[in-house]
Amino acid sequence: MLTKRKILVGVSGGIAAYKAAEVISRLRKLHAQVHVVMTKSATEFITPLTLQSLSSNPVYVDLFDAPKRWNIEHIALAEHVDAVIIAPATANVLAKMAIGLADDFLSTVLLATRAPIFVAPAMNHAMYHHPATQTNLALLKDRGIHVIGPDTGFQACGTDGEGRMSEPVKIIESLAGFFAGSDCLKGKKALVTAGGTQEPLDPVRYLGNRSSGRMGYAIAQALQEAGAETILVSAPTDLPTPHGVKRISVQTAQEMYHVVLELFLEMDVVIKAAAVADYRPAYEAEQKIKKTGAGYTLELVPNPDILAELGRKKTSQVLIGFAAETENLLANAQDKLQKKNVNLLVANDITKPGAGFGSATNIVSFLFPDGRKIDLPQMSKLEVARHLVREIAKILGIETKE
Numbered sequence: 001m002l003t004k005r006k007i008l009v010g011v012s013g014g015i016a017a018y019k020a021a022e023v024i025s026r027l028r029k030l031h032a033q034v035h036v037v038m039t040k041s042a043t044e045f046i047t048p049l050t051l052q053s054l055s056s057n058p059v060y061v062d063l064f065d066a067p068k069r070w071n072i073e074h075i076a077l078a079e080h081v082d083a084v085i086i087a088p089a090t091a092n093v094l095a096k097m098a099i100g101l102a103d104d105f106l107s108t109v110l111l112a113t114r115a116p117i118f119v120a121p122a123m124n125h126a127m128y129h130h131p132a133t134q135t136n137l138a139l140l141k142d143r144g145i146h147v148i149g150p151d152t153g154f155q156a157c158g159t160d161g162e163g164r165m166s167e168p169v170k171i172i173e174s175l176a177g178f179f180a181g182s183d184c185l186k187g188k189k190a191l192v193t194a195g196g197t198q199e200p201l202d203p204v205r206y207l208g209n210r211s212s213g214r215m216g217y218a219i220a221q222a223l224q225e226a227g228a229e230t231i232l233v234s235a236p237t238d239l240p241t242p243h244g245v246k247r248i249s250v251q252t253a254q255e256m257y258h259v260v261l262e263l264f265l266e267m268d269v270v271i272k273a274a275a276v277a278d279y280r281p282a283y284e285a286e287q288k289i290k291k292t293g294a295g296y297t298l299e300l301v302p303n304p305d306i307l308a309e310l311g312r313k314k315t316s317q318v319l320i321g322f323a324a325e326t327e328n329l330l331a332n333a334q335d336k337l338q339k340k341n342v343n344l345l346v347a348n349d350i351t352k353p354g355a356g357f358g359s360a361t362n363i364v365s366f367l368f369p370d371g372r373k374i375d376l377p378q379m380s381k382l383e384v385a386r387h388l389v390r391e392i393a394k395i396l397g398i399e400t401k402e
C-alpha cells in the first residue's frame with residue numbers, strides 16, 4: 001500500500017522523537033519515498049543526520065537555510081507529498097496546527113499542504129488530558145486530521161498514563177490502512193450536494209435555512225479520499241472546497257436542479273446532503289421591498305424535488321438521500337426511502353444536540369430498502385462521511401478494509 005507513496009514525516013520535540021527513526025526505516029522498507037521535516041526542538045533529541053541517512057533525503061529544519069532543492073521548499077514539499085505523518089506530535093505542534101500558526105518549516109508545510117495529515121500525539125498524561133489539548137485534538141479531528149493513539153503506559157516522566165506515542169508499527173498500519181481504503185472508489189464518478197439553498201425575494205433578501213454545508217463538504221472529502229472523481233454542487237457557504245474536489249456553486253433549488261440533472265446520468269454515485277428549499281417566492285421583486293407599516297403576505301410556489309426526480313430517472317447510479325427530521329424520525333425517513341427510490345437514506349434527528357445543522361458532529365442512522373438499519377453514535381461529520389463511503393462501496397460490490 002505504501003510503495004512509491006511520498007510520505008512527509010514531521011518530527012517535533014519530544015522524547016519519542018527517537019521512535020521517528022523506526023517510523024522512517026519501516027516506511028523505507030515498504031518502498032515509500034520519505035521526506036523529513038524536524039522542529040528545532042526535535043533536533044535536541046535526535047540528529048537530522050540520522051533521519052537523513054534513514055530517509056535518503058535532505059532533512060528540513062529551518063525555513064531560511066533549507067537545501068535549495070525546490071523553488072520554495074516548504075510550498076513545493078507541501079504540494080508534492082501524498083500524506084503527512086507527525087510522529088511524535090507534541091502538545092505544542094497540535095496547538096499550532098489548531099490555530100494555524102506558521103512560524104517554522106514544519107508548521108508552514110502543515111498549513112500549506114492539502115494532503116491527508118496523520119498525527120501521533122506524544123506527551124505527559126497531564127498535558128494530554130488538559131482541556132486545551134483535548135479541544136485542539138477535537139478541532140483537528142473535525143478538520144479531518146487522522147489521530148493515531150496515544151497509547152497508555154510508562155512515560156518518560158516516570159509515571160504511568162495516557163500519552164505515550166503509538167508504536168511505529170501501529171502508525172505504519174494506520175497509514176497503510178488509509179491507503180488500502182483510499183482507492184475503493186477509484187474510477188468512479190461521484191456528485192454530492194451541500195448547503196442550504198437561498199430563494200431570492202428581492203435584491204436584498206432571501207428565504208434560506210440553517211444548513212452550514214459541513215455534512216456535504218465532509219462527504220465530498222471522504223469521496224475524494226476514496227479515490228472518486230468528485231463534484232460538489234454547493235449552495236452558498238464559507239467552507240473551503242476540499243482538495244481535489246470540483247465545486248460548482250449554485251444559489252437556488254432550481255439552479256441545483258439543473259446542474260444535478262444535467263450531470264446525473266454520467267455519475268456512479270449521487271448523494272443529496274443539501275437542505276433544499278421546498279418552496280420559493282412566487283415572484284422576485286426587482287427592487288428592495290419597502291416597509292409600509294401594513295402586514296405583508298408572501299406567496300410561495302413549490303420547488304422541484306430533485307431527489308425524487310433522480311429516483312425516477314435512476315439507472316445504475318447509487319443514489320443516497322438525507323432526511324432531516326424534527327419528529328417521527330424513523331417513520332418519516334422510511335417514507336422518504338420508499339418514495340424517493342434511494343439505495344440508502346441517512347436519517348438525522350436534527351433536534352438532538354450534536355446532530356444536524358451547523359454542528360461539527362452528527363448522529364445518524366443508515367436505512368436500506370431491504371429493511372436493514374445501522375445506527376451510528378455521535379461522531380464528526382467526516383467520520384459519518386467515511387462510514388457512508390464504506391456503505392457505498394459495499395452497494396457497488398467493492399470490498400473495503402473496515
Ligand code: PMT
Nearest residue numbers: 211212213214215272275276305306307322323324357358
Ligand atoms: O449542512 P450542515 O449544517 O452540516 O447540516 C447537515 C444537514 C442537516 C443539512 C444534513 O445532514 C441533512 O439532513 N440534509 C438534508 C436536509 C433536507 O433537506 O432534508 P429533507 O428531509 O427536507 O429532504 C430529504 C431529501 O430530499 C434530502 O436528501 C434533500 O437533499 C432532498 N430534497 C429535498 C427537497 C427538494 N426540493 N429537493 C431535494 O432533493
